[in-house]
Amino acid sequence: MPLIEIISLNKIYDKTKVPVHALKDINLTIEKGEFVAIVGPSGSGKTTLLNMIGGLDSPTNGKVLINGINISKIKSDELIDFRLKNIGFVFQSFNLIPVLTAKENVEFIMLLQGVTKSEREKRTIELLNAVGLGDKIDSRPYELSGGQQQRVAVARAIASHPSFVLADEPTANLDSTSAEGLLDIMKELNQKLGMTFIFATHDNKVIRRVRRVITLEDGKIKSDVFQN
Amino acid sequence: MLIKLAWKNIWRNKKRSIIIILAAFFGIWGGVLTNGIFVGMWETTIEAAISRELSHIQIHHVKFRDERLITQFISEINTIEKILQSNPYIQNYSVRSILEGIALSPSSVNGVKIFAIDPNKEKLITSIHQKVIEGVYFSNKGYEILIGQKLAQKLKLKLNSKVVLSFQGMDNNLISTAFRVIGIFKTESKIFDETNVFIKHNDLQSILGTNIPIHEIAIRVSSTDLIDTTTKILKSELNNLSVQSWKELAPELSLTSGFLYLELNIFMGIILFALLFGISNTMMMSVFERIREFGVLIAIGMKKIKLFLLIIIESLILLFSGGLTGTLSGFLTIELLSRKGIDLSIFEEGMAAYGMSAILYPTLPFNMYISLFIMMLVTSIIASISPAIKAIRLKPAEAIRTYL
Numbered sequence A: 001m002p003l004i005e006i007i008s009l010n011k012i013y014d015k016t017k018v019p020v021h022a023l024k025d026i027n028l029t030i031e032k033g034e035f036v037a038i039v040g041p042s043g044s045g046k047t048t049l050l051n052m053i054g055g056l057d058s059p060t061n062g063k064v065l066i067n068g069i070n071i072s073k074i075k076s077d078e079l080i081d082f083r084l085k086n087i088g089f090v091f092q093s094f095n096l097i098p099v100l101t102a103k104e105n106v107e108f109i110m111l112l113q114g115v116t117k118s119e120r121e122k123r124t125i126e127l128l129n130a131v132g133l134g135d136k137i138d139s140r141p142y143e144l145s146g147g148q149q150q151r152v153a154v155a156r157a158i159a160s161h162p163s164f165v166l167a168d169e170p171t172a173n174l175d176s177t178s179a180e181g182l183l184d185i186m187k188e189l190n191q192k193l194g195m196t197f198i199f200a201t202h203d204n205k206v207i208r209r210v211r212r213v214i215t216l217e218d219g220k221i222k223s224d225v226f227q228n
Numbered sequence B: 001m002l003i004k005l006a007w008k009n010i011w012r013n014k015k016r017s018i019i020i021i022l023a024a025f026f027g028i029w030g031g032v033l034t035n036g037i038f039v040g041m042w043e044t045t046i047e048a049a050i051s052r053e054l055s056h057i058q059i060h061h062v063k064f065r066d067e068r069l070i071t072q073f074i075s076e077i078n079t080i081e082k083i084l085q086s087n088p089y090i091q092n093y094s095v096r097s098i099l100e101g102i103a104l105s106p107s108s109v110n111g112v113k114i115f116a117i118d119p120n121k122e123k124l125i126t127s128i129h130q131k132v133i134e135g136v137y138f139s140n141k142g143y144e145i146l147i148g149q150k151l152a153q154k155l156k157l158k159l160n161s162k163v164v165l166s167f168q169g170m171d172n173n174l175i176s177t178a179f180r181v182i183g184i185f186k187t188e189s190k191i192f193d194e195t196n197v198f199i200k201h202n203d204l205q206s207i208l209g210t211n212i213p214i215h216e217i218a219i220r221v222s223s224t225d226l227i228d229t230t231t232k233i234l235k236s237e238l239n240n241l242s243v244q245s246w247k248e249l250a251p252e253l254s255l256t257s258g259f260l261y262l263e264l265n266i267f268m269g270i271i272l273f274a275l276l277f278g279i280s281n282t283m284m285m286s287v288f289e290r291i292r293e294f295g296v297l298i299a300i301g302m303k304k305i306k307l308f309l310l311i312i313i314e315s316l317i318l319l320f321s322g323g324l325t326g327t328l329s330g331f332l333t334i335e336l337l338s339r340k341g342i343d344l345s346i347f348e349e350g351m352a353a354y355g356m357s358a359i360l361y362p363t364l365p366f367n368m369y370i371s372l373f374i375m376m377l378v379t380s381i382i383a384s385i386s387p388a389i390k391a392i393r394l395k396p397a398e399a400i401r402t403y404l
Helices: A046-053 A076-086 A102-113 A117-130 A146-159 A176-193 A204-209 B002-054 B077-086 B119-123 B149-154 B190-195 B201-208 B224-237 B251-289 B291-300 B304-340 B345-353 B366-392 B396-400
Strands: A004-013 A020-030 A035-039 A061-066 A087-090 A164-168 A196-201 A212-217 A220-226 B057-060 B090-104 B109-117 B132-135 B144-148 B162-168 B174-185 B196-200 B216-221 B242-245
Touching: A004 A046, A020 A046, A020 A220, A035 A046, A035 A176, A035 A204, A046 A061, A046 A164, A046 A196, A076 A087, A076 A102, A076 B291, A076 B304, A087 A146, A087 B291, A102 A117, A102 A146, A117 A146, A146 A164, A146 A176, A176 A196, A176 A204, A196 A204, B002 B251, B002 B304, B002 B366, B057 B224, B077 B090, B077 B216, B090 B119, B090 B201, B109 B119, B109 B149, B109 B162, B109 B190, B109 B201, B144 B149, B144 B162, B144 B190, B149 B174, B149 B190, B174 B201, B190 B196, B196 B201, B216 B224, B224 B242, B251 B291, B251 B304, B251 B366, B291 B304, B291 B396, B304 B366
Parallel strands: A035 A196, A035 A212, A087 A164, A164 A196, B109 B196, B144 B174
Antiparallel strands: A004 A020, A004 A061, A212 A220, B057 B216, B057 B242, B090 B109, B090 B162, B090 B216, B132 B174, B144 B196, B162 B174
16 A cells, blocks of 8 residues: 555635636655655645645545545544644744744654653654754754754654655755755655655755656646656 | 743743733732722721621610610510520620610700610620720719710710710600710711710619610620621520621621622723733734744644643733732732721721721732632633634644745
């Protein structure tokens, strides 16, 4: 069974009474352990597709199956719980909780999951060390650089042991060095832990590093290419 | 987790939070203190009325309070005294003869209520002995009278002056007897001082030549909490007499007291109503500023009920930080002021006309603090409901892309 299976997915926004067909009949399968980028120009539907996969938005018609479960049929509150257990998120603007330290930001998602204190602390330290921020555990987001914040966001995304991580333009607000460093970490997590990463991006640095590139244009899949 | 996060969120915008906390502090402090002064004023007035004349419970002939005839006395007084002595709640009692009469001096005349008392027993019931400002509270000599300052002024009487009391005897004939002023008292009530005089039982007995008629038994119980219970017991034991607590004897005092608590709760409600808008506005601004963050929290798996609770807790922290410290400060201010009292003697004339003491002892009963706590709780929750609903209705995909 594929990790993610998208069948005949359509999304039509009815903004200001002028319908916008954001996704058109998307069919896609992503297996566990993939390192994949969804690319395309602005307005091509990358983020919309990512939102559909992440259960943040519902399709107009079609299905999104995660581990065989049709998430568009799950009720709102149960979907939140489903995301908590199955999906990690990394956002373009980092979106850490500004009043919490790096450690607390990573711990937060495990608190929501009800992980015990000792396990939380162990996992948090391990993850922050893994992303190279072992010495910044008590720093608040405003005390960290953009690259460091995004690394905390990656640690937060995988702290809940999700089935896969969705990363929407994760390198867009980073300089080249930070972006490369971040991608190194993600690649390592993918290779060592088999963690599935799905990027929505138009950053060539990301595109060069992934094994599979799905190109969207006007809401349709234009190409789906595996690369070495 | 939620409390810790809520606490940290409160201090994101320190200036805004401090302003609302200070508003809550001063609003609640002022409200508690004002309530304490009003309750103190009224409690002092009631206590003064109880100490001056009413006592906790009074027993009369069933018609005496309406007709006030000398012949409407309490019969079988010895049996009744045995009943009173056997009641464990009764601390002390005093038997009184009450005669309606007039007081004459060489210069004027005034209608008075004449209390014939046992001075030693009366000391245990009322505070007249403490209110004597000139002379003494009776001596061993005969035909002594204690009069109020206002009456002394009106009849132009001084210590040792003679005053003639005229009243109806048991045989309906008019009796006139001269008394010498042994003491002049001044209570909180000008009206009382003008219309009440005290003589001794022995003298009345000599005048009437018979056993003295007892018209009133004034009772003090060991605790004010026992007044209603004791009244109920005595009513059942003495069903051929009129047994009334001070609340029945002075319903205007009791009724006003009840209304006062209602008014003070409304007063606190108005303060909190004003605070409600401030807190609600602060919370709404705070939610608008964090739309993206809430979107992220919902996206990563924070259930909406937890988000709802988070905002309610933030609102509770805002109001209770100021409200509880304001309540505590109000309590301490009341405690401090109640030790020495607030001296309002510059308004003494006006206050005495209403039987109010010129020294106020602020006090606030515990149940007022409880009702204030509940009102603050309700205010916090109401203030946060609209912002909380706004937050939980956010669609994460849209909220995450909101930039303020």
